[in-house]
Every structure is written in C-alpha cells, then in structure tokens.
Amino acid sequence: MNVRADVVELLHAGYSDRAIARQLGVDVKATVAPARLALGLPKAKSGKKAAATAEDLFWRRVQPTDDGHMTWDGYHTKDGVPGLKHGGRFHTANRLAYRIAKGRDPEGYALPSCGRDDCVKPGHHTDRADRQAEKRVDALYAGIFGPDA
Template sequence: MKVRADVAELLRAGYSNTAIARMLGVDRECTVAPARAALGIPKVKPGFKAAGSIEDLFWRRVRPLDDGHMQWDGYRAKNGVPVLRHNGCNQTAHRVAFRIAHQREPEGRVRPGCDRDGCVAPACQTDRITRAEARKVDALYGAIFGGAA
C-alpha cells in the first residue's frame, strides 16, 4: 500500500486517526487507519492529551470545508475573533494560521485574503507584507494587460 507522506508524518508524530483526518481533510477509515496498519504504528491511547504547541491546538479547533477553506470551531472573543490560549498567552487563530503557512511572524494585522467569511485556512491568511505584494502584482498585471486584474 502506498502511504501519503503527510499522513505518515502525522502518524509518526503521535496524532490520532481522527486528528489526522481533521487536519488533512481525508477519510479516517479509508486513508488514515490503513496507513497506520501498513506502517505498523499502534493506535493512540484514548484520553485527553495536552497540546504540545499552539499549532497543535490550532489543528484541533478547525474543520476543513469542501471548498478548501477552514472553519473555526473553537473559542471566540466577545468581538467574534477566533482566539487560542496556550501556555498562558492568547493569540488569534489568524496569526497562528499565518505562521503555519509562512513560517514567519506576521507583520501588522492578519486577515483572510479570500472571500470566505471567517476562513482560518493557513493558505488564505495575509499580513501587511503579503497584501502589499499582491497590490504590486495587480498593478503589474494591469500595466501589462490593461485595466484592473
């Protein structure tokens, strides 16, 4: 059986079948369980497990949607912003998602760059720098092809 590299990596990291299925948007019984058996990795013991990092906590609180975006199922502040608390520090889910996608701290406010309301998918998050770069690309496109992009 050919095992997906991302599934194998998360199995070796100790995640449960359910957590991996949620993170990657795959079927638990058809993709993750057979991969676990093929790799000879024992099932994770049930029970509460503290999140090792804020990124782990992020993945526990999101739900992939059919169109590639993600919905936040965790705590929201009074103003509706999705928030995580890890090791005594609060951070918005958007900032954590940005760090997951870009492997750097965001500059300025982080918000989704897609049209999906409340999306927290790491690939959709933008900061001041990525939005400025997108405006430059749009201007260049307009200069080459005429009109707005």
C-alpha cells in the first residue's frame, strides 16, 4: 500500500483518524485507517491532549490582533498578570513570550517593549539586560551627538 506522507506525519504526531481526515480532506476508511494499520500504529488516545511544554500551552491561549500584536486569552491572576500553570509551576505569559523569542529565560522581569502593555507577542519583550543595554546605547548616543539629538 502506498501511504501518503502527510497522513504518516500526522499519525506519528498522535492525531486521531477523524482529525487527520478533517485536516487533510480525506476519507477515514479509505485513507487514514488503512495507513494506520499498514504502519502498525495503535489507535489514537481519546480525550484532550496534554501540552508537551508550557510554550505549546502558550500558543493555545494567545489571540492575534489586527495591528500585529497578540493578546492573552487565558488565566489572569488577581493582580491581572496573564499566565498559565504547567508542570506544577506558574509561568507568566510575558516570560514565555520572551523565552520563545530569545531561546532563554529573561533576566528579571520580561516587559512589553512595543508600547502595548497587554501585548504577549514573542519578540515584543525586553528583560533587565536588554533595558540596561538600551540605556548604555542611549547614553553613548547622547554623548556623541548631544542631549538634543
């Protein structure tokens, strides 16, 4: 049997037969079920799929806006801090966005640097080290070109 590569990829990712058929626009009985059988894969587990990482869960909770930012559609603490629990730990949305963009945890707080306080889009945040570097550049720039430059 010739099995489609896109079906194989989704089967190995753990998707159910119906989810694969819906996503690819194919028939369950004619395409997906025979592929699962040919590959010797067990039936997919039913129910909600747990997020592998906090970053995966982050992407389920953000909503893009028309102006290129993202807002948080998930839990907020009583102080209004957007975040989520994963692996028994609380992660703020800003910290996760910084980690996704930079590949490391921020030093100190991760704060939006795009001008929107509610933005959680990765790449729109700075940490303490980034803010200190910006201050040094601003001071150097002012020293070279004068305070009014």
